[in-house]
Amino acid sequence: xxxxxxxxxxxxxxxxxxxxxxxxxxxxxxxxxxxxxxxxxxxxxxxxxxxxxxxxxxxxxxxxxxxxxxxxxxxxxxxxxxxxxxxxxxxxxxxxxxxxxxxxxxxxxxxxxxxxxxxxxxxxxxxxxxxxxxxxxxxxxxxxxxxxxxxxxxxxxxxxxxxxxxxxxxxxxxxxxxxxxxxxxxxxxxxxxxxxxxxxxxxxxxxxxxxxxxxxxxxxxxxxxxxxxxxxxxxxxxxxxxxxxxxxxxxxxxxxxxxxxxxxxxxxxxxxxxxxxxxxxxxxxxxxxxxxxxxxxxxxxxxxxxxxxxxxxxxxxxxxxxxxxxxxxxxxxxxxxxxxxxxxxxxxxxxxxxxxxxxxxxxxxxxxxxxxxxxxxxxxxxxxxxxxxxxxxxxxxxxxxxxxxxxxxxxxxxxxxxxx
DNA sequence: TCTGGGGTCCTAGGACCC
DNA sequence: TCTGGGGTCCTAGGACCC
Numbered sequence: 001x002x003x004x005x006x007x008x009x010x011x012x013x014x015x016x017x018x019x020x021x022x023x024x025x026x027x028x029x030x031x032x033x034x035x036x037x038x039x040x041x042x043x044x045x046x047x048x049x050x051x052x053x054x055x056x057x058x059x060x061x062x063x064x065x066x067x068x069x070x071x072x073x074x075x076x077x078x079x080x081x082x083x084x085x086x087x088x089x090x091x092x093x094x095x096x097x098x099x100x101x102x103x104x105x106x107x108x109x110x111x112x113x114x115x116x117x118x119x120x121x122x123x124x125x126x127x128x129x130x131x132x133x134x135x136x137x138x139x140x141x142x143x144x145x146x147x148x149x150x151x152x153x154x155x156x157x158x159x160x161x162x163x164x165x166x167x168x169x170x171x172x173x174x175x176x177x178x179x180x181x182x183x184x185x186x187x188x189x190x191x192x193x194x195x196x197x198x199x200x201x202x203x204x205x206x207x208x209x210x211x212x213x214x215x216x217x218x219x220x221x222x223x224x225x226x227x228x229x230x231x232x233x234x235x236x237x238x239x240x241x242x243x244x245x246x247x248x249x250x251x252x253x254x255x256x257x258x259x260x261x262x263x264x265x266x267x268x269x270x271x272x273x274x275x276x277x278x279x280x281x282x283x284x285x286x287x288x289x290x291x292x293x294x295x296x297x298x299x300x301x302x303x304x305x306x307x308x309x310x311x312x313x314x315x316x317x318x319x320x321x322x323x324x325x326x327x328x329x330x331x332x333x334x335x336x337x338x339x340x341x342x343x344x345x346x347x348x349x350x351x352x353x354x355x356x357x358x359x360x361x362x363x364x365x366x367x368x369x370x371x372x373x374x375x376x377x378x379x380x381x382x383x384x385x386x387x388x389x390x391x392x393x394x395x396x397x398x399x400x401x402x403x404x405x406x407x408x409x410x411x412x413x414x415x416x417x418x419x420x
Numbered sequence: 421t422c423t424g425g426g427g428t429c430c431t432a433g434g435a436c437c438c
Numbered sequence: 439t440c441t442g443g444g445g446t447c448c449t450a451g452g453a454c455c456c
Contacts, residue, residue: 009438029442030441030442030443031441031442031443032440032441033440034440034441034442035441035442037438037442037443046448051441051442053440053441054441054443055440055441056440056441056442058440069441073443097437097438098437098438098445099438100438101438160441183436183437184436184437185436186435186436186437187435187436188434188435188436189435189436217448217449218447218448219435219436219447242444242445243445243446244444244446245444245445246443246444246445247443247444248443248444249442249443250441250442250443252439252440253439266447274442285431293441294441295441302433305431305432338442340443342444345430398442399440
């Protein structure tokens with residue numbers, strides 16, 4: 001089992017098309033340019049924390065030469081897809097775990113596996129431009145730890161295969177890793193474990209499995225077994241369709257009125273429904289919420305949960321249901337900074353044709369399919385629905401002041417190379 | 421005085437991940 | 439002035455059924 005992940009992925013993507021960022025402290029910001037979500041090594045060395053709110057550190061950071069970029073998910077997504085394709089050439093089994101990580105199966109002697117990992121590293125750097133690190137072990141959890149090691153010890157040059165170590169050396173390594181650093185052990189569980197005298201990855205590995213299970217449940221017991229080298233989390237090659245789709249955003253300027261909520265919900269239900277149709281599903285359940293800032297006094301969230309009479313992918317039906325349920329909850333004296341729509345309980349969209357005779361409104365116009373067809377042919381800006389229509393730059397849309405070009409997906413934003 | 425027991429389904433929420 | 443977004447898995451507890 002090996003995990004390949006890109007170092008400082010978002011920052012590395014920015015650097016491919018802007019080499020001036022090389023060697024400088026760079027951070028990438030979340031939507032709304034809210035907080036730091038990726039840091040270059042140089043930025044980490046300046047002690048810029050993950051998730052630090054940009055508004056509170058920007059003055060000092062820029063004084064130290066830190067360069068900030070708004071997040072450009074179209075660029076990152078495209079470079080991720082290219083990397084996934086390239087890794088696929090080296091393995092028969094691959095699980096795409098996140099935008100910058102894949103678990104892959106590598107076979108052969110430990111020496112051969114390490115050699116293949118080095119080959120992968122070279123290829124991804126040369127053909128895509130991304131620096132990656134590889135961790136290799138008998139379980140996913142140990143592979144993740146190996147991957148960390150490959151980045152912290154320069155001598156390993158980005159590849160760490162735990163098979164190369166003796167049991168004593170392995171224990172030394174695991175003893176040096178805090179239990180909260182282990183994949184699957186979050187802050188809450190780490191605190192409780194420390195209270196039980198379990199401080200390091202080695203402590204957890206050697207703890208009583210029955211006790212861990214009864215106190216923390218099956219998830220943490222699996223982590224323990226994985227630390228012993230037991231493969232409890234198999235590769236999931238076909239992460240089939242999503243089981244939940246959500247669309248939510250924070251606003252740069254709060255909203256307070258039902259009219260604004262209508263605009264937001266119109267956009268969000270359209271976006272969520274489009275993702276649903278993309279994977280060919282219908283949803284039976286929808287949740288919607290509006291909340292005020294969690295960083296202010298009187299933080300509230302209004303959430304509603306509703307079931308459709310028949311599973312649907314129709315944005316009009318979703319919008320009507322959402323505004324009918326959430327609209328009355330809104331309190332005009334509050335400032336809402338975040339709204340979300342999520343869809344659940346899916347079924348394949350071709351499995352319900354027979355139920356159409358029960359449709360409460362047989363004449364209902366299926367707007368979703370029409371929208372998809374027209375925007376696929378003429379572009380996303382040609383047709384919009386209702387209040388969510390085509391008008392852009394509303395007050396509540398998000399801020400992205402420092403966004404880079406989408407250099408691999410838009411002709412008009414291609415990188416320009418100057419010869420000297 | 422004294423009110424069963426076993427099971428399924430569903431939902432909300434916690435914890436975690438990147 | 440200003441603090442992201444999208445997921446997964448598991449469990450507890452309520453509703454309901456016979």
